[in-house]
Amino acid sequence: MGVTEPLLLAVVVATALAFDFTNGFHDTGNAMATSIATRALKPKAAVILSASLNMAGAFLSLTVAATIATGIVDSGVVTLAVVLAGLAGGIVWNLITWLFGLPSSSSHALIGGVVGAVLAAAGTEGVLWSGLTSKVLIPALVAPVVAILVGTIATWLVARITRDVPQDTNDKAFRWGQIGSASLVSLAHGTNDAQKSMGIILLALIAGGAVPADSGVPFWVIVSCALAMALGTYMGGWRVIRTLGKGLVELESRQGMAAETSSAAVILLSSHFGYSLSTTHVATGSILGSGVGMKGASVRWSVAGRMFAAWLITVPSAAIVGAVFYWIDTVIGGVAGSYTVFGLLIVIAFLIYLWSRRKPINSKNVNDNLGPRTGLRGVHRRVRLRAPSRGDEGQAQAPEKGAEAPPPPAAGGGGPDRERGSRGGGPRTGDYS
């Protein structure tokens, strides 16, 4: 069985690995944001731990199916070109949401991209709309509700039971619990999500005639998927980590531990009962719940609202990108079309990266208070303005309000540190994501 179009196949595999990579760095925050925010782990240590566990999780997976968006699109219309355009749509949406520091589900981005490509390829009949509704759209609404409930109950109980334990003892003890539960989320993520990329690559290999249809996953696919995801996780999607750890709720260790345990429980149980909920939606919901359940903690529902909105538009947005890529692919035609898609993807990724460099967020400033100097454009600044005198944070930042107009960091307390963090030292690639 000869390989048809080996170069096209290579392009698809490379794109799948690139998606796996964005999946890794987009989702680091789901597991590690709370541990970083409560300083249970140093930022770098957290991403190294998470990356190792994601890698281990990828090797743990035993059953990989050569499928993509099963039950959501008609599998008969899924060609290599559709897979490529779908992956490209997923990657672009992952990068855009990362740029704005919005946690959004990588699986939904991928499904959206594929749905768009299928729409462009086969029209509305190629999409199984009831599958799309019941497996993707409704779970996106349900997951945060379930997680908020569980996280709220967990946090309320923990806070109540430990209310007469000295704060520093609580912090010390619950940090360990936090690290344990966050590790579990990382491991489950590695198993679940790396498996998806392996399935896509296997599908491409079969479609391209590189392996027989009944083939298992070649070992190099397992290794490369595990590495791509671990590398992505290590890069740490600092923007998303920041939003999850600092943007929604001011967290302490007890809340972090309760939230991560709720996340781990809901994620594992949902796959067990065959009703998969997105890790991102669950993790975000649990963190919100940890704010609801904690007396005196406030939840920034406006930030949460924007996240929910982003989740609702994830599928349609990624679908539009996927459809456009598919359209470009077919208009140019043949292998050249696929190369064009791949080239465009690289250009877009590079542009988004350059854009992100204007206000880098990295392991050094990930825990800074959400203020105008380091804040994410738009999303957080508006929140800050709306609630300028929120307890300790408001006081700490009050003197800096004047520096809000000029975007570059004024000479302020944290200024020099941040400069060092963003311009020199350390492996550059490791610091920006």
Next chain:
Amino acid sequence: MTQFVEWDALANILVFGILVGAGLPTLFAVGVRLLAGHGAADAEGHVSRPRLVGAYVCFGLVVLAILGAVAYIAAGGH
């Protein structure tokens, strides 16, 4: 609406999610309280044996649950 939501699975996730997701942090919190709560230590700072045993039973159960979850993930249960 019913054909779009798997209510049974959802109810299971919610019930067991609360049991496990809130139960384990609660156990952990009870352990911490036994060791360091109000009146845990006497004047010399010693914690009584029943409190110690109780605390380590709590932590032990939590560790067991985590190991069980890892085994579950490894067995490809999801």
